[in-house]
Amino acid sequence: xxxxxxxxxxxxxxxxxxxxxxxxxxxxxxxxxxxxxxQDEFGRFMHFSEAPEYxxxxxxxxxxxxxxxxxxxxxxxxxxxxxxxxYIRGSIAAVHSVLKHTSCPENIFFHFIASDSSSxxxxxxxxxIRSTFPSLRSKVYTFKGSIVNNLISSSIRHxxxxxxxxxxxxxxxxxEPCVERVIYLDSDVIVxxxxxxxxxxxxxxSRAIGAPEYCHANFTKYFSDEFWSDPEFSxxxxxxxPCYFNTGVMVVDLVRWRQGDYTRKIEKWMEIQKERRxxxxxxLPPFLLVFGGxxxxxxxxxxxxxxxxxxxxxxxxxxxIGPVSLMHWSGxxxxxxxxxxxxxxxxxxxxAPYDLYKPHDHPHHHHHRKxxxxxxxxx
Numbered sequence: 553x554x555x556x557x558x559x560x561x562x563x564x565x566x567x568x569x570x571x572x573x574x575x576x577x578x579x580x581x582x583x584x585x586x587x588x589x590x591q592d593e594f595g596r597f598m599h600f601s602e603a604p605e606y607x608x609x610x611x612x613x614x615x616x617x618x619x620x621x622x623x624x625x626x627x628x629x630x631x632x633x634x635x636x637x638x639y640i641r642g643s644i645a646a647v648h649s650v651l652k653h654t655s656c657p658e659n660i661f662f663h664f665i666a667s668d669s670s671s672x673x674x675x676x677x678x679x680x681i682r683s684t685f686p687s688l689r690s691k692v693y694t695f696k697g698s699i700v701n702n703l704i705s706s707s708i709r710h711x712x713x714x715x716x717x718x719x720x721x722x723x724x725x726x727x728e729p730c731v732e733r734v735i736y737l738d739s740d741v742i743v744x745x746x747x748x749x750x751x752x753x754x755x756x757x758s759r760a761i762g763a764p765e766y767c768h769a770n771f772t773k774y775f776s777d778e779f780w781s782d783p784e785f786s787x788x789x790x791x792x793x794p795c796y797f798n799t800g801v802m803v804v805d806l807v808r809w810r811q812g813d814y815t816r817k818i819e820k821w822m823e824i825q826k827e828r829r830x831x832x833x834x835x836l837p838p839f840l841l842v843f844g845g846x847x848x849x850x851x852x853x854x855x856x857x858x859x860x861x862x863x864x865x866x867x868x869x870x871x872x873i874g875p876v877s878l879m880h881w882s883g884x885x886x887x888x889x890x891x892x893x894x895x896x897x898x899x900x901x902x903x904a905p906y907d908l909y910k911p912h913d914h915p916h917h918h919h920h921r922k923x924x925x926x927x928x929x930x931x
Contacts, residue, residue: 598641599910600684603648612656623661623691624730629654629751631735632663632723634716635677635692639739641888642881644684645906649742651685652906656748662690663727663734665719667697684908693726695719703822705829717835720799721818724809732807738800740860740886742903745853745877753803755848760808762848764855767795771844774837779830792845799839800880801855803848817842833863853877859899860885868897879903 613627623630631650635643643664651657664681666674678692697715699722704715719726720736727734735750737743755762771794772780779785809815821838824830831837852872857880861867866885879902881887887903890896 598680600641600644600680600908601910602683603651603685603908605687606651606654606657608658609655612659622689623663623728627659628661628689629656629659629735629748630661630663630727630731630733631737631747632665632720632727633737633739634665634695634719635681635739636667636672636714636716637677639886640677640680641907641909642886643739644681644908645888645903646737646739646741646743647681647685647688648906648908649744650737650747651688653744654747658687658689660689660747662688663723663731664690664692665695665716665726666692667714667716668694669697669715695722695726700822703819703826704834705822705825720802721815721835721838723804724806724815727806732805734804734806736799736802736804738880738882740881741800742879742906743877744879749877750803750850750854753848753850755803755805755808758808758812759846759848760805760812760814761843762803762850763797763799763801764852765795765797765847765849766852767793769796771796771840774833774840775831776829778828782828785824785828785830788841789844794840794844795847795849796840797843797847798855798857798880798882799836800857800882801878803850814842851877855880857882859883859887859897866890869899871899 615625615627622628633643633646647662650660654660664677666672666677668674674692674694681688681690681692695716700715700718704718723734723736733751735747753762774796818838821830821841825838853875854877856872856876856878859869859871859879860881860883861869862883864884866883868885871879879899881899881903885897887896887900888907888909890900891904891907
């Protein structure tokens with residue numbers, strides 16, 4: 553289902569405003585060439601082109617050392633993402649968008665987290681990242697699903713039950729102790745602004761995380777009647793003004809996280825969920841219970857979420873009103889799937905320019921890139 557023509561025109565207008573020609577410094581010293589291949593969950597090869605090389609603006613910080621633990625360099629901006637077979641295409645597009653729009657791409661360090669599942673070839677995923685982004689500063693970690701397998705309860709959508717969805721709760725354990733702050737991003741996002749701005753957000757007081765908050769949302773609907781009927785449970789929110797926030801985009805102070813032992817607090821709520829069924833939405837509610845009312849509110853432009861529809865139906869949605877720095881296809885529908893199926897939503901055309909996927913057997917795949925779109929300016 554497509555949006556009305558006027559909304560589509562507005563979306564395209566936003567697209568032209570988001571991507572000015574002089575927004576970044578890219579240096580494609582060599583033509584884009586074929587990268588490495590990774591097999592999807594059906595055994596088919598996924599092929600990615602090598603991304604252009606992006607170099608620092610002269611005003612960027614210069615590294616003081618070249619130590620063995622390069623991730624300890626204080627000038628780095630740390631970003632954590634998960635990678636798996638189902639979402640590798642989205643992850644690569646997300647990385648591409650970050651590098652394209654930041655002023656200091658050489659100062660970005662990506663921490664990729666992969667599952668230890670027997671169906672996942674971590675070395676193959678690593679090679680794909682390296683071949684697609686040869687200059688990228690990154691490290692791949694293996695997350696042990698056994699840590700959370702016994703804590704996960706079924707949710708309203710099977711994809712939300714993947715143990716890798718819970719890896720964000722263990723960043724403080726997995727990353728080097730010298731890494732004191734990290735931006736966590738889901739794999740279905742596109743960043744169209746300088747990520748340095750998000751990195752520089754201050755977390756005031758003792759707050760361990762920052763995220764865009766949505767206080768108009770009905771917070772009570774994220775928990776069951778079982779939760780609200782037990783005064784011991786609802787006491788967790790007593791004296792607070794909790795607001796909904798989406799955990800797909802967060803700035804995390806890992807020092808405060810470790811000091812507050814927040815991983816264990818999240819696990820405690822997961823244990824209660826196994827026994828009492830107090831929520832339905834996978835990894836999100838424990839974060840709301842632990843951090844609700846104590847989150848550094850970041851501008852909404854940094855998480856225009858919900859573009860994939862709701863968790864059950866992949867409906868088309870438009871961008872929210874206001875400026876956009878990050879678009880997030882949270883929900884059931886993913887832009888690459890809808891584009892491949894020739895049933896794209898208007899917002900999916902904003903994702904397409906960052907897609908580096910090069911299928912061998914689908915010559916029609918990039919047809920959407922050749923389509924001319926007329927921009928209608930509306931008063």
